[in-house]
Amino acid sequence: xxxxxxxxxxxxxxxxxxxxxxxxxxxxxxxxxxxxxxxxxxxxxxxxxxxxxxxxxxxxxxxxxxxxxxxxxxxxxxxxxxxxxxxxxxxxxxxxxxxxxxxxxxxxxxxxxxxxxxxxxxxxxxxxxxxxxxxxxxxxxxxxxxxxxxxxxxxxxxxxxxxxxxxxxxxxxxxxxxxxxxxxxxxxxxxxxxxxxxxxxxxxxxxxxxxxxxxxxxxx
Numbered sequence: 001x002x003x004x005x006x007x008x009x010x011x012x013x014x015x016x017x018x019x020x021x022x023x024x025x026x027x028x029x030x031x032x033x034x035x036x037x038x039x040x041x042x043x044x045x046x047x048x049x050x051x052x053x054x055x056x057x058x059x060x061x062x063x064x065x066x067x068x069x070x071x072x073x074x075x076x077x078x079x080x081x082x083x084x085x086x087x088x089x090x091x092x093x094x095x096x097x098x099x100x101x102x103x104x105x106x107x108x109x110x111x112x113x114x115x116x117x118x119x120x121x122x123x124x125x126x127x128x129x130x131x132x133x134x135x136x137x138x139x140x141x142x143x144x145x146x147x148x149x150x151x152x153x154x155x156x157x158x159x160x161x162x163x164x165x166x167x168x169x170x171x172x173x174x175x176x177x178x179x180x181x182x183x184x185x186x187x188x189x190x191x192x193x194x195x196x197x198x199x200x201x202x203x204x205x206x207x208x209x210x211x212x213x214x215x216x217x218x219x220x
Contacts, residue, residue: 004067022100037077116216
């Protein structure tokens with residue numbers, strides 16, 4: 001099967017933007033919580049180049065050639081000791097990235113719905129970019145909220161656990177990457193993400209109607 005160059009051309013910038021704004025969300029919230037580290041390191045910017053990770057970008061390219069596309073950005077370094085409240089600050093900074101992905105997805109869905117109401121016939125590239133941008137942001141949000149270290153959900157889980165359980169959870173965190181790789185290898189990670197994608201699709205359909213969902217995903 002040949003490469004779908006249109007898909008690659010549309011998906012690559014969609015993924016880069018989604019990842020960059022995810023990392024910007026972490027940086028902006030950390031600075032808001034009183035930590036100057038992201039600003040001093042040049043991460044408080046919307047410039048995607050500041051948030052790209054070489055290995056993550058390479059992974060995006062390789063997986064795009066395989067037909068889907070996924071990767072990661074450069075993690076934002078923070079110093080929670082600057083936060084007025086360590087616990088709440090850590091939680092807010094952790095969820096800021098997934099929240100930024102949710103905001104991007106909602107904005108794209110809103111734009112898509114307005115275009116749908118106007119009966120717009122988008123060029124193939126533009127329609128593909130729109131739907132991939134929505135999907136990748138939802139996938140990034142769901143994936144990063146999994147309560148597995150070192151994901152954002154893992155940072156949140158560590159802070160909400162009782163004190164006596166946190167040390168054990170930190171030790172478990174050493175094997176978080178192995179757990180994620182195991183879930184991916186067994187196909188369970190795909191099932192988890194697909195389950196939540198189904199919920200999101202149902203919510204979109206409930207809010208905007210079946211015809212809009214059909215129009216939106218016709219771009220794939």
